[in-house]
Amino acid sequence: MNLIKFDIRSQICPATLLIALKEINRHTQSLEEGTVKLVFLTDNRDALTTIPESVTNMGYSVNVIKDENCYSIEVSGGER
Amino acid sequence: MDNHYALIIGICLVLGLLSGAVMYLSDFCIAGMFRDLFLLRRTVMLRYLVLLVVLSMMLFELARQMGFLTLYPFPLLYSPTPANLIGGFLFGTGMVLAGGCVVGTLYKMGSGSVLSAVAFIGLIAGSGLYAEIQPFWASFVKSTTFFQGKITIPQMLGISPLIPISLSSVFGLYFISLWYKDRKLVRISYAKGYLQPWKAALLLSLIGLSSYALIGMPLGVTTSYTKLAAYIGSVLFKEHTDGLAYYHTLPLKYVHPLSGIRLQGGPGPGFDAISAIQFPLVAGIVLGSAASAAWLKEFRIPFGAPIRQYVSALSGGVIMGLASRMAPTCNVWHLLGGLPILAASSVLFLLGLFPGAWLGSRIFAGLVMKERRNDQDVYYGEEIR
Numbered sequence: 001m002n003l004i005k006f007d008i009r010s011q012i013c014p015a016t017l018l019i020a021l022k023e024i025n026r027h028t029q030s031l032e033e034g035t036v037k038l039v040f041l042t043d044n045r046d047a048l049t050t051i052p053e054s055v056t057n058m059g060y061s062v063n064v065i066k067d068e069n070c071y072s073i074e075v076s077g078g079e080r
Numbered sequence: 081m082d083n084h085y086a087l088i089i090g091i092c093l094v095l096g097l098l099s100g101a102v103m104y105l106s107d108f109c110i111a112g113m114f115r116d117l118f119l120l121r122r123t124v125m126l127r128y129l130v131l132l133v134v135l136s137m138m139l140f141e142l143a144r145q146m147g148f149l150t151l152y153p154f155p156l157l158y159s160p161t162p163a164n165l166i167g168g169f170l171f172g173t174g175m176v177l178a179g180g181c182v183v184g185t186l187y188k189m190g191s192g193s194v195l196s197a198v199a200f201i202g203l204i205a206g207s208g209l210y211a212e213i214q215p216f217w218a219s220f221v222k223s224t225t226f227f228q229g230k231i232t233i234p235q236m237l238g239i240s241p242l243i244p245i246s247l248s249s250v251f252g253l254y255f256i257s258l259w260y261k262d263r264k265l266v267r268i269s270y271a272k273g274y275l276q277p278w279k280a281a282l283l284l285s286l287i288g289l290s291s292y293a294l295i296g297m298p299l300g301v302t303t304s305y306t307k308l309a310a311y312i313g314s315v316l317f318k319e320h321t322d323g324l325a326y327y328h329t330l331p332l333k334y335v336h337p338l339s340g341i342r343l344q345g346g347p348g349p350g351f352d353a354i355s356a357i358q359f360p361l362v363a364g365i366v367l368g369s370a371a372s373a374a375w376l377k378e379f380r381i382p383f384g385a386p387i388r389q390y391v392s393a394l395s396g397g398v399i400m401g402l403a404s405r406m407a408p409t410c411n412v413w414h415l416l417g418g419l420p421i422l423a424a425s426s427v428l429f430l431l432g433l434f435p436g437a438w439l440g441s442r443i444f445a446g447l448v449m450k451e452r453r454n455d456q457d458v459y460y461g462e463e464i465r
Contacts, residue, residue: 010195017120
């Protein structure tokens, strides 16, 4: 599986969510085929509510990990 | 320093620290609540604003009935004028572009956001800009004010606030009970130390009540932004700044309920009641947020956002600063202070806020987030395996 990392730290609200949604839509086919996992690095606390909420509503799986400097939101299509 | 000023500074600093921590932990972004309604078609966060307004409404009325609110309506609220609507409209546009309202900017800046610091600079610039147009705007406000001498809707109707406040509260509580029943008041967040927004609404309503009872008015910060502009102006362009009529006005004149001391203050440079009330509040919100972010190991000062976002934050801050004087005052003052006592000017401000936030959302989506022809410019991805 390919892992694509998006460093979207330091963005103005709600650019983090908009960029994540755009990239998820850009990779819809690969996510559905299970060939790619998207990882979004963010320091925006609001995005830790809105991105998982949106991603779950779209039917994808989401996992969030807190790193030293930011959060990683992993999006995959495995359970869609 | 007089003891009564030390008392006021201490109270406001504590209220600011608490507000900053609560807003940071829950990400209680009022600008986002309005913006998401138009940009993302989401009403979820607006529910917490409704909860906050209804709770404040009930608490203020209860406190008034018990004799804790000696100043009713509180100072710096005026009779309605179309200026409230126009100011609300501009404020709505500005707060969306700035990525936060006048207090949202503070708590985000406290957590290290460079974009919010840029918006804060814009807020001071916009507040200072108002001093340049104040003679014209003041005459417009004077000539268009209606229900002269009446501030709240109950005053206009000539009835006790208890009746319309009770009816509005019951109406609001009905919707809140529906959201509670459908489990729509709880949010799932992966943020460390996340404070549920309904709890934040409850805490902020108690902070607002404490401010009203102890200081004589609810939370407000924007006159201090004008004061900062006046300080800077008096250093850089002393003669010009001294000549601006707005900086010689003293709109705040009241008796502090706790000490019984007569206080006054205005937007001009120099220490007065506005300085004692609002600067500690501003500092408290920034420090409360910074301490919370540091506690969660989330404090950092990030650079590297696209240049368009800095332009958006700065221009949004300028518009919001200007609008907060034109309205007059800001969303926090009107929504968490004026609206709970049914001030007509606050209702007009709210009515202006919606189309303003809509316009801000359109500009944000169309200009700030617009993709360039070369897709690489906006593609943030890096394939790592």
